[in-house]
Amino acid sequence: MPNSDDPRDPHTPPEPEKDGRQTPEEAPKPSQALQPAAPDAPVAVAGASAPPPDEPEEEEGMLRMSFLQHLEELRTRIIRCLLGMLAAFMISMCFMHEMWDAVKQPIVVALKTLGYPPELAARTPMEGISIVWFRVPILAAIFIASPWVVYQVWAFIAPGLYKRERRWAVPFILTTAGLFITGGLFAYFIAFRFALTFLLKIGKDAGIRPYIAPTEYMDLFVNVILGVALIFEMPVLIFFLTLLRIVTPKFLLKHSRYAILAITITAAIVTPTPDAVTMTLVATPMILLYFVGIFASWLLVLRREGRAFPWTKFLWPLLWIIVLAAAGAILALAVFHYHWLWKWPFFAK
Numbered sequence: 001m002p003n004s005d006d007p008r009d010p011h012t013p014p015e016p017e018k019d020g021r022q023t024p025e026e027a028p029k030p031s032q033a034l035q036p037a038a039p040d041a042p043v044a045v046a047g048a049s050a051p052p053p054d055e056p057e058e059e060e061g062m063l064r065m066s067f068l069q070h071l072e073e074l075r076t077r078i079i080r081c082l083l084g085m086l087a088a089f090m091i092s093m094c095f096m097h098e099m100w101d102a103v104k105q106p107i108v109v110a111l112k113t114l115g116y117p118p119e120l121a122a123r124t125p126m127e128g129i130s131i132v133w134f135r136v137p138i139l140a141a142i143f144i145a146s147p148w149v150v151y152q153v154w155a156f157i158a159p160g161l162y163k164r165e166r167r168w169a170v171p172f173i174l175t176t177a178g179l180f181i182t183g184g185l186f187a188y189f190i191a192f193r194f195a196l197t198f199l200l201k202i203g204k205d206a207g208i209r210p211y212i213a214p215t216e217y218m219d220l221f222v223n224v225i226l227g228v229a230l231i232f233e234m235p236v237l238i239f240f241l242t243l244l245r246i247v248t249p250k251f252l253l254k255h256s257r258y259a260i261l262a263i264t265i266t267a268a269i270v271t272p273t274p275d276a277v278t279m280t281l282v283a284t285p286m287i288l289l290y291f292v293g294i295f296a297s298w299l300l301v302l303r304r305e306g307r308a309f310p311w312t313k314f315l316w317p318l319l320w321i322i323v324l325a326a327a328g329a330i331l332a333l334a335v336f337h338y339h340w341l342w343k344w345p346f347f348a349k
Contacts, residue, residue, distance in 0.1 A: 073159075077152045081145075084152075088145035092137035099140050100132045106188070107217055110196040114204050120214045127214045135218055139225070143184055147177040165243075176236050179289075183232025186285065187225045195224070195271060195278045220272055227270040231286055238293030242300050249298040256290070263287055 092099060108118040122128055150173050158166055200210055241247045252259070267283035302309060 077156045081149050081152045084145045084148040088141035092140040099136050106193045123213050131214050131218050146180050150176045179232045180229050183229035184225050187228035192224045234289045235293035239296045242297035252294045
């Protein structure tokens with residue numbers, strides 16, 4: 001039996017010829033006629049520029065906090081700072097007598113040098129308790145807890161920084177706390193001792209016998225130690241002013257003469273003596289720290305602008321400074337017969 005599907009089958013009716021008109025089956029349905037045809041590729045419009053590539057969000061990684069959340073965060077950080085100070089105070093209480101011996105050591109040395117009995121005279125019965133049991137441990141706690149306090153300050157401002165800026169946490173904490181402690185040590189071993197000897201010597205030449213109370217001595221000690229320690233934070237302040245685009249290295253160098261004048265006035269206020277020697281002794285490291293801050297500010301600008309550090313221009317002057325310092329030390333030791341001491345003035349014949 002022949003297959004009816006075979007087109008060659010004579011019994012299969014021939015297909016009608018198409019005259020260009022659509023049959024009802026081939027006509028598009030109304031729903032299909034209303035739908036626009038999807039383009040195969042985007043059509044480029046003449047004269048239109050291509051859309052810019054997606055740029056990284058500047059605020060990527062920044063945390064959004066409301067005003068009340070900022071206040072809550074501030075309260076939390078302050079409480080943690082106080083708890084850290086309390087812990088440092090309790091530790092200092094265990095060594096308060098040793099710390100008091102260290103605090104009074106500069107005045108003892110100055111009195112012995114001038115031939116006076118190394119004693120402080122208390123005018124009230126409460127002076128010993130208030131100073132040895134409270135003021136000395138509090139001062140020690142400030143320096144002991146300074147890294148923890150600096151960390152809490154950084155943790156408070158970190159949510160408002162970019163992700164790349166949060167990587168500076170460790171350098172910021174180490175530098176800020178290190179400069180603070182270094183300033184206190186500089187004041188204790190050099191500036192304060194020199195000022196005490198100078199003041200007592202003036203009184204001795206005028207026939208004035210020193211009668212020093214522990215309260216007045218402690219006030220002077222705290223003012224000088226904390227004042228110089230805070231002044232040593234100058235490079236950190238300059239760095240943050242540059243980070244906030246308030247100042248530039250060029251601006252700081254251009255107005256360096258006014259900065260030196262302000263530093264000299266500050267040194268005259270901080271130092272307990274009116275003489276130029278003590279003021280210069282404190283102002284010199286402050287001026288050096290000012291230029292160190294300018295150098296750190298310049299490094300920040302180089303990194304911000306994507307420029308490389310000019311090692312050749314930097315290493316040669318540094319090498320000459322090291323050579324001249326070494327030659328001066330050798331000359332002082334070999335020719336002028338100076339020797340090193342582990343106390344002020346550190347060099348003596």
